Amino acid sequence: MNKTIDRSPSLKKVPLRYCPGCGHIIIHRLIAEVIDALNIRERTIGIAPVGCAVFAYDYFDIDMLEVAHGRPPAAATGMKRVRPDSIVFSYQGDGDLASIGTAEIVHAANRGENISVFFVNNATYGMTGGQMAPTTLRGQVTTTTPKGRETGTAGYPLHVAEMLAALEGPSLIARTAVDSPANVKTTRDLIERSFRCQLENKGFSMIEILSACPTNWNMTPSQSTIWLREHMMNEFKLGVFRDAGKANVTRG
Amino acid sequence: MKGNEALAEAAIQAGCSFYAGYPITPQNEIPEYLSRKLPAAGGTFIQAESEVAAINMVYGASACGARAMTSSSSPGISLKQEGISFLAGAELPAVIVNMQRGGPGLGNISASQADYFQAVKGGGHGDYRMIVYAPYNVQELWDLTLLAFDKADEYRTPVMVLGDGILGQMMEPFEPTPYVRPLLPEKTWALGGCVNRQPNVVRSLYMADGELERRNGLLQEKYRTMKARDVLYQTYDVGDAELIVVSFGIAARIAIAAVRKLREEGWKIGHFRPVTLFPFPERQLRELAGPDRRFMTVELNAGQMVEDVRLAVNGRSDVLFYGRPGGAIMTPEELYERLKDELKG
Numbered sequence: 001m002n003k004t005i006d007r008s009p010s011l012k013k014v015p016l017r018y019c020p021g022c023g024h025i026i027i028h029r030l031i032a033e034v035i036d037a038l039n040i041r042e043r044t045i046g047i048a049p050v051g052c053a054v055f056a057y058d059y060f061d062i063d064m065l066e067v068a069h070g071r072p073p074a075a076a077t078g079m080k081r082v083r084p085d086s087i088v089f090s091y092q093g094d095g096d097l098a099s100i101g102t103a104e105i106v107h108a109a110n111r112g113e114n115i116s117v118f119f120v121n122n123a124t125y126g127m128t129g130g131q132m133a134p135t136t137l138r139g140q141v142t143t144t145t146p147k148g149r150e151t152g153t154a155g156y157p158l159h160v161a162e163m164l165a166a167l168e169g170p171s172l173i174a175r176t177a178v179d180s181p182a183n184v185k186t187t188r189d190l191i192e193r194s195f196r197c198q199l200e201n202k203g204f205s206m207i208e209i210l211s212a213c214p215t216n217w218n219m220t221p222s223q224s225t226i227w228l229r230e231h232m233m234n235e236f237k238l239g240v241f242r243d244a245g246k247a248n249v250t251r252g
Numbered sequence: 253m254k255g256n257e258a259l260a261e262a263a264i265q266a267g268c269s270f271y272a273g274y275p276i277t278p279q280n281e282i283p284e285y286l287s288r289k290l291p292a293a294g295g296t297f298i299q300a301e302s303e304v305a306a307i308n309m310v311y312g313a314s315a316c317g318a319r320a321m322t323s324s325s326s327p328g329i330s331l332k333q334e335g336i337s338f339l340a341g342a343e344l345p346a347v348i349v350n351m352q353r354g355g356p357g358l359g360n361i362s363a364s365q366a367d368y369f370q371a372v373k374g375g376g377h378g379d380y381r382m383i384v385y386a387p388y389n390v391q392e393l394w395d396l397t398l399l400a401f402d403k404a405d406e407y408r409t410p411v412m413v414l415g416d417g418i419l420g421q422m423m424e425p426f427e428p429t430p431y432v433r434p435l436l437p438e439k440t441w442a443l444g445g446c447v448n449r450q451p452n453v454v455r456s457l458y459m460a461d462g463e464l465e466r467r468n469g470l471l472q473e474k475y476r477t478m479k480a481r482d483v484l485y486q487t488y489d490v491g492d493a494e495l496i497v498v499s500f501g502i503a504a505r506i507a508i509a510a511v512r513k514l515r516e517e518g519w520k521i522g523h524f525r526p527v528t529l530f531p532f533p534e535r536q537l538r539e540l541a542g543p544d545r546r547f548m549t550v551e552l553n554a555g556q557m558v559e560d561v562r563l564a565v566n567g568r569s570d571v572l573f574y575g576r577p578g579g580a581i582m583t584p585e586e587l588y589e590r591l592k593d594e595l596k597g
Contacts, residue, residue, distance in 0.1 A: 043445045045316070048455070057453045063443040065315045066455035068338050071308035074300070078312030078320065081296040082270050083444050086316070104308070107301035 008032040010041050012061045021221025023211025024053050026178045027120060030188045031089070032060065038195055040087050045079055047072040047090040052126045056091055070101025073108030076115045087198050089116040095125045098134040098158045105164070105206075112169035112203035116194040119160060119206055122213040123232060130216030134158040137235050142216075157235050161208045165241035171197045172205035173242040179210070179228050183238070190240075202244065210236055255390045256281035256420040258428070259349060259413065261289070262397035263321050265431040268347070269295040270320040272309035274302055274328060277361045278417035279351035282323040303328040307335030307348070314344040315454045317442030319401050323349035325417070326367050327358060329375075336410050337376030340471070341456030343441075345404035347397070348382075349413045351420040354579025362579030363416035363502055368556035371414050372530040379468055381475045382410045383482060384529040386500040387419065391426040392527070398431050403482065405436045407474055414529065416552070418502045418581070475531075484527035485536055489515055493522030495595055496540060498561050499550040500526050507550045509584035510591055519595050529557070534564040541568035548572040548594060550587065552580070 007013060011032035018024045035041050041062055048056040050069035057064035067075040072090035080088045097105050097119050108115065124142055125131040131144040135157050139148035149157075161175040172194060176187040187209055194205040210232050212224035219227060253261070260282045263271070271290055273283040283299065290297045296313075300306035306322045313320040324332060329350045339346050352367050354360040371384045383403050385396040397413055404411040443452055458464040488508060490496055499507040504525045511523045524540065524547075526533050541547070547569055549558035554577040562571045574590050576582050 042447045045443045045445065054457060057455055061446075061451055063446050063451050064453045064455075065312065065443055066342070066453075066457055067311070068308065068334055071304065071311075071335070074305040074308035075312030075315070077298065077305075078270060078272065078309035078314070078318075079316045079443070081298070081309075082313045082318040082320075083316045086443075086445055103301050104305050107305065 008036040010035040010061050012059055014058065016059055017055060018052065019215045021212055021214040021224055022052070023122065023178045023209070024120065026184060027118065027187070027209055027211065028056065028059055030184070030191050031091070031118065034188065034192045034195055035062065038192065038199070040195065040199070043085065044087040044089070045083070047076055047088075049090070049092045049096045051093045051096060053091055053093065053120070070096050070099070071104055072096070073101065073104040073113070073115070073117065077108055077111070077113050080113060080115050084114075087116075087195060089118060089195075091118050092120070093126065094119070094121045094123065094133040094135040098160050105160070106167070109164045109204050109206065110167050110169040112171070114198055114201055114203050116198055117206040118191065118194075119208045120211045121208055121236065122211045124213050124216045126213050126216055135236070137231055159236065161206070161241045164206055170204045170206065170242050171202040171244045172240070174240040175208040175210070175236060175238050177210035177228065177233065177238060179212070179225050208236075253423065254281050254420065255393050255415065255422045256351065257285045258390050258426060259393045259397050259415070260285035261428070262394045263347065263401070264289055264293050264295070266319065266398045266401040267431070267433070268319045268321050268401060270310065270313035270318045271295065271322065272298040272300045272306040273322050273324065274300050274306050276325045276328045278353060278420050279323050279325050279349065281420065282349065303331035304334065307332040310346050311335055311339055311342075311344060314339070314346050315342070315443050317439045317444060319345070319405070321347040321349065323351070325351050325353045326355050326364070329367060329370065333376035336382070337378050337380060338456055339410040340380035340382060341378060342454050343408040344410070344454065345408050346410045347400045347404055347413065348410055349415065352414065352416040360579040361417060363418040363552060363581060364579045365416060365501060365503060365552040366554070366556070366577060367414070368529065368551070368553060371412050372532070372560070380471060381530050382412055383407070383478060383531070384412045384414050386414050386527060386529050388501050388504045388525065389426070390422060390424050393419065394426055394428055396527070402434055402436065407478065409474065414501065416502050479531040482528060483531045483533045483536065485533040486525045486527060488523040490522035490524060490540060492520050494520040494545055495591065496522045496524050496545060496547050497550055497591065498524045498526070498537070498547055498557070500529060500557065503550050503552050506582055506584050506587060510587040513584070513588055514591055514595065519592070521591065521595060526557070532560050532564065534560075537561060537564040538566065538568070541565035543568070546570045546572060548574060548591065551575040552582075553577050
């Protein structure tokens with residue numbers, strides 16, 4: 001039998017050590033595909049986050065920097081400013097970007113740094129074993145919210161895309177998901193638009209990607225896909241929240 | 253030109269092309285000067301959202317091969333410790349300036365040397381060291397800043413320039429010696445796109461069996477090389493001295509004035525000034541030690557370097573201490589009296 005689809009060259013032919021049903025695998029693949037489609041592999045520098053995706057530096061076949069928890073937007077700022085011709089992206093989870101790194105993401109976005117941020121939101125801390133994340137849903141049981149997230153003491157799910165869309169700095173802010181072929185295709189398109197923003201010097205873009213974590217959600221991969229659709233998408237609406245090109249037109 | 257401005261200009265002369273910092277007294281002249289001058293010199297100045305962000309911007313810039321610097325004062329340096337540990341772990345060069353103020357906590361904005369332990373013993377998590385330069389006048393602020401960038405690149409390590417509030421604010425004549433770039437290895441490890449080479453990865457995570465211990469071994473070897481090659485110190489009248497005062501930075505300015513006066517009066521007293529606090533001049537102090545000689549360490553803290561002096565002389569001499577913590581400054585007269593009491597026995 002002939003293999004009709006192979007990995008994109010920017011993703012190494014090594015086993016990806018993610019759990020079955022984990023969205024990171026799809027998202028890695030989409031980023032690599034876009035890098036190769038845009039022919040920017042030799043210009044691109046990626047940032048591996050703290051968390052399950054730290055091993056991204058073993059998977060992407062491009063220059064990679066591992067950065068402390070929450071700090072990728074600051075490191076990416078330093079990288080892009082000294083290498084303006086490079087294409088710089090950070091790959092971050094919800095604990096990284098929406099909790100410990102809120103200052104860094106808000107200010108990189110507000111400065112309009114010409115970088116791409118791929119924000120993987122799976123409503124939990126994966127690598128550390130399923131604790132409450134800032135994006136954990138109301139009532140969601142985690143290892144640190146045994147009775148479910150109570151908003152009275154643990155606050156509310158943080159809507160990062162909507163928050164950043166309120167800023168003047170960003171060029172493109174969107175939320176998508178990798179639960180269905182149609183949404184995977186939309187995600188790929190948004191990743192490409194994000195890289196194009198950088199290529200065209202349009203400045204900061206962030207694509208928030210809803211992604212399943214069956215292991216820490218205590219579900220099968222197919223159950224987790226349904227849960228993502230029925231619960232996460234209900235809390236976190238998909239869409240483009242800021243598109244500076246369009247916004248400028250409507251403002252006249 | 254203030255000490256802080258001299259340091260900032262030295263950084264530009266040394267080819268620093270990236271600076272990120274956050275305002276804190278008493279070092280604000282550094283970011284202010286660089287915001288005016290660094291972009292004109294082709295570099296990047298960023299006022300970061302926090303000390304944490306600033307050190308991580310430096311981390312990113314350095315990973316891409318730039319000469320990068322951040323500066324702050326004590327509470328801000330505490331915030332930078334995470335990033336300094338990552339720089340050490342990922343073997344990235346960077347220059348970090350600490351114009352110390354009084355602590356702990358918010359303390360005060362007076363000069364202090366209370367961050368000695370933090371600077372020389374690692375400061376952040378993990379087994380690492382960095383070269384620490386302790387300038388004692390504006391000339392050394394200039395010279396040691398030039399050197400700091402070279403040593404950072406030579407060893408792929410963070411290097412600290414440890415000054416204080418007085419030094420940064422001080423104005424005095426100095427010679428801005430031209431920067432001459434030494435022969436340094438190419439930064440073949442730097443990130444910038446994998447053109448005609450395998451991709452580079454810069455990281456501090458080493459999870460494979462035994463990998464991290466081996467990495468630590470390499471770091472320790474680097475620190476041993478620094479100890480063998482990079483110790484800097486200065487002595488005054490130690491030859492026949494029965495009492496040797498040991499002090500660094502601004503405390504040495506005060507101590508040397510007191511020691512000179514006592515020497516003029518005929519007392520057998522000398523001074524030893526470590527210029528590198530890491531690597532510490534252990535061997536040089538040990539060689540001076542003996543039963544007929546005492547040491548007195550003088551610091552603007554409650555007694556920190558004195559522990560390293562005691563380790564260095566290893567019981568061969570008595571080591572006394574005189575210090576003023578909490579941003580209090582001793583006068584040369586006050587120290588003169590204290591030393592004279594000691595000399596009289």
